[in-house]
Amino acid sequence: MKAVVYQDPFTVTVEDVPDPTIERPTDVIVEITSSAICGSDLHMYEGRTAAERGIVFGHENLGIVSEVGGAVASIKTGDRVVMPFNVACGFCRNCLAGYTGFCLTVNPGFAGGAYGYVAMGPYRGGQAEYLRVPYADFNCLKLPEGTEHETDFIMLADIFPTGYHGCELAAVSPGETVAVYGAGPVGLMSAYSALLRGASRVFVVDRVPERLTKAEEIGAVPINFEDGNPAEQIKQQAGGEGTDKGIDAVGYQAHAQKGGGEAPAIVLNSLIDTVRATGMLGVPGLYVPADPGAPSEDAKRGMLLVSIGKFFEKGLRMGVGQCNVKLYNRQLRDLIIAGRAAPSFVVSHELPLEQAPNAYEKFDKRIEGYTKVVLHP
Amino acid sequence: MKAVVYQDPFTVTVEDVPDPTIERPTDVIVEITSSAICGSDLHMYEGRTAAERGIVFGHENLGIVSEVGGAVASIKTGDRVVMPFNVACGFCRNCLAGYTGFCLTVNPGFAGGAYGYVAMGPYRGGQAEYLRVPYADFNCLKLPEGTEHETDFIMLADIFPTGYHGCELAAVSPGETVAVYGAGPVGLMSAYSALLRGASRVFVVDRVPERLTKAEEIGAVPINFEDGNPAEQIKQQAGGEGTDKGIDAVGYQAHAQKGGGEAPAIVLNSLIDTVRATGMLGVPGLYVPADPGAPSEDAKRGMLLVSIGKFFEKGLRMGVGQCNVKLYNRQLRDLIIAGRAAPSFVVSHELPLEQAPNAYEKFDKRIEGYTKVVLHP
Amino acid sequence: MKAVVYQDPFTVTVEDVPDPTIERPTDVIVEITSSAICGSDLHMYEGRTAAERGIVFGHENLGIVSEVGGAVASIKTGDRVVMPFNVACGFCRNCLAGYTGFCLTVNPGFAGGAYGYVAMGPYRGGQAEYLRVPYADFNCLKLPEGTEHETDFIMLADIFPTGYHGCELAAVSPGETVAVYGAGPVGLMSAYSALLRGASRVFVVDRVPERLTKAEEIGAVPINFEDGNPAEQIKQQAGGEGTDKGIDAVGYQAHAQKGGGEAPAIVLNSLIDTVRATGMLGVPGLYVPADPGAPSEDAKRGMLLVSIGKFFEKGLRMGVGQCNVKLYNRQLRDLIIAGRAAPSFVVSHELPLEQAPNAYEKFDKRIEGYTKVVLHP
């Protein structure tokens, strides 16, 4: 079958690889109809990880079940399904507690597995014609038959739940004010989710005008951090006080103002400043324990200079980490089916699988409006 | 009346000051029967704060109501009461949400007030014969008449709820394993509270043998951090995994091993290492945004080097800050009355008010077993 | 001043009564600009309670502070404020826990007080020119200056929070399906709140076409119970399953189908049938321990025949009771200010105080579209 294969930094190709097969009786094979490119794929693409040549990318996957293992009970051939980017077993203590992003079974020696991602276990990605899905009863979410909402539903694999996870970590509740740092796909999904949950006002911080326009279109207040300290801008608009809650949808590759270069802790520290005493921070934005490209020796080890004194004085709380997609994907699916959510507004391009190399290049350069690409094999 | 008055670094005196009076109709005056010395009093005593000469110390106060303002509804002369160290109004948005440690009314310009503490508002301390209590209906917790449980009840003003707050921030629940860093009074109260809440195993980290013995006596597992990396010691005893939850009852004045001097972030980073993926950290231990005595320029501004990469990878959550005593003091009082809790086991000395100067000196030097002193004016 | 005074069953008059005065230093006097008539006022109006001649009605009150007691700290003359219908002290154990509808102070011998309501304490109602508000720091919610959103804000005194309370008791969360029984003002507010909180589909059951049309206009699915068993109708539309959650906004004066008369437990039992196993029921609709007009001896004592066997088999949970308005009114106010909520869509009439007798009569008869009347003294 055809698949998107990593070769070298800044090079992926579409080439033939062996078809996946049922390896364990709890597996199914899915014929992929949509697989999205994620910002986190670019970490591998840029060569900033230990990813080796030959890895098949793709952890946001949707398709039709084409083959079913002998122990699978609830999924059958022909079912239309979307999979969380996390691979999870469903029975370890972390899965039982809902922390499917930290499964102790599927990636021995590490808490958590995923498709098509370096160090996340032996699971090939879905930017390909077919995908093997382990523990299929647990990992497949059924969708209505047909092709409706295809680009909405593919958002359920990662970024809609991940944005929502930011709200959940920050316990965003009706009537609250929220500051979201980052207006990329995840940041927009966080803002969108905050409004779905009944937030009264949502501020979205970025510096790319097109992204800020998108934020405004969904009902958020855009804050351009090149126009001045974003925490101060938000406080001015929020009556002097900070917001009730804050979400970091940027992570460690944050940039300082005015071409100041990467500043890995700048968003965390801005959030500590932005949120009012007793508030909560949700951090779906990625931080890593080892980053060879970081601007300092400490940052290379994931050690960041954080304003702990102020964090304590304000009595804040912070939740971080990879999304447990399964905690939210069914409910978010139901919002899409009911016509109450349409997360595909972040999709910029839908392309055939063959155009993946070109799409990666343009997305990586953030040119021609490439912000969220869905591949249709 | 007699009161303990701060003079200069390392000097307090007992001297005459004017009696407090009803200033607002919501005040009461309490004749103090017990007022404890807190580790945080030593920050002022040692001159590491902006505290000025003349301040009356004492934020852990218990006594008998001697005078009642005209708007007070539920408290009357003769009532035996204990007060949270926080002064709070009861009607601002933070108090309404239970965050009485971050009251927006009583200390304008800052979230939170307290008795007898620098920068916490104009409230004289209770290491004195009498104390003015503002918003008395809200701030007084009634106790059974008489003198029973006096040293248990005085623990309700601060350290029992503060230790419990660590468990609440970490959401310690039945059957869980917990690591508590610090076996001073607050750490012991955290460990004690974790056991009260049904934790299965509690590890307590310190290096002072007497403190570790106390921890063992209440049913915790002592871990001496001079014997080796405490996170590794705990993991060995917990079957290779880290604990479910962790509590930092040390704060910024943490010490490295083997006389390594102050290392303000060492406990936070050890906790991130100690707690297993998906866990939670509760941090009642104090961190400050300005510490002139800190070992680095960054630390002087409350900026600490924290292992954010690992924190994220493990998907942890962290809650910090001063205790909202009122959230817990009634329930903890009821446990004392029912004979189910007896926190006075941490009290080392009960002394008359006149001996306060001597007690401060010995407590500050940690000599002669001075760990928790209760003054009886 | 002028006030709406109860005389006899089906008779209220507007007459002169003494102006209210500051009775305790924690009081304020509010010059009423809006006071709404509530469905629960009709219980008294119809003579189905122990209300005696002379009571001034009105527990949904908004106005401008005209006089301030000496112990009030945060409210000043000229402030525009809305009051919860509950009178509460702010410092009893129930108020501290957020249960301001069950205050132990303001109505000795009973848990809970209110303005202008029989057996709810000595608090005159606000269908009058002025209102005394006890514990004003606690009971007044400040509004923006001016007259904007007047009919939205008056909904904050009772029915918007009460409808929302139904969602809170049932823990309505994003993506869930909800069945609301009753499309009167509270039922509509429950449905509106469920959608604000992110419900995917909300079904509203009633038999009055105009009410069902209102429900549809806000995005709910109308279910006319005269067209067949409402539980079955909902299950058919919800794919065979029941809803995740259910709200009873009807209470004990429920009616059976086809003129079957009052059937006090019919809504509770229908909800048990409507909600799927593991679901939750929120019951803001009123049930009473004594109802002289009930259709059976048991019902007269508040004893109803409930399908407990099925309730248990399905593993349901149920929360009931009067709304604790203060838990929600600030957040809901902020949604109104931000333009995200406009609950005044339920208001049918705005009238001067003098027209109260006429308004009560027509509202009681449910004629001429009288569903929610706001009086402007």
Add this chain to the structure above:
Amino acid sequence: MKAVVYQDPFTVTVEDVPDPTIERPTDVIVEITSSAICGSDLHMYEGRTAAERGIVFGHENLGIVSEVGGAVASIKTGDRVVMPFNVACGFCRNCLAGYTGFCLTVNPGFAGGAYGYVAMGPYRGGQAEYLRVPYADFNCLKLPEGTEHETDFIMLADIFPTGYHGCELAAVSPGETVAVYGAGPVGLMSAYSALLRGASRVFVVDRVPERLTKAEEIGAVPINFEDGNPAEQIKQQAGGEGTDKGIDAVGYQAHAQKGGGEAPAIVLNSLIDTVRATGMLGVPGLYVPADPGAPSEDAKRGMLLVSIGKFFEKGLRMGVGQCNVKLYNRQLRDLIIAGRAAPSFVVSHELPLEQAPNAYEKFDKRIEGYTKVVLHP
């Protein structure tokens, strides 16, 4: 193999039945070392259910894995395991939400399955030499090797989690007062769990002196309901107020005072009276939608006369239903291993499988101290 087989009302036999086999690759076979007799087995034994001749009893099962299906990942031959009485799949929406007692997969057409119980699916019971366990990765809880704590661990299959479930439904938290109705094994486990969770005072209501003595031995306050209205007795001891929380560990086969016969709603109504306004009720005690032996036509259909008016006036909440054992069994196991819980104090007899007929007879008659029997095949 040998198994306990139901014949007719009041008759079980131990006879040979075919050995169980691996039917699906997700199954394991367990060689039973302990299987307890549950009070709910007596419903079938007495002929008050639709149970037919030939059913093998036993839903509280512990043993050693003897055979493993090809799709099982985490369980291997020789593992010592205990199973929840609920059979559950681990991937339906109810299991995902933690409601494993309401699994939608294992017993088609009904929410929930169990071993050896009428209408709970085709799962043979474990009062036998071997047991087939479906979805073994999900349903087996591993225990330490050996034979230690055997009678403590067998309590994890049902009654310890079920008693704990009562506390969870009532959200029992530290410092609270709790009333438990029923001092049978489940009631004692509820009281024991409440104390483990930090309750300050626990009252246990029954009329059997031996049971009340057991309650007292674990630290609860015994209340004999033959000595007077239990709600009044409790209020007197609790300072006039009711308790914060209440647990019904009796269910529909409740008895009125003084030989008054079965009164199916008496415990529910007593609890509504016992618990103070704003409290919560947890109901693990069984209520059924069809009871041919009930004392009235309504009760035969599971319709009970409940004091809804008072329930509403007090603003109570109630949670009911079969325990989701998997939510708690790991944590409770860890308390046993740590020596912090020893639920086997309720066990009255340990017997070989052959003595099951005799044990059923005596347990059913409640003679010779038969309260909780563990069979060792």
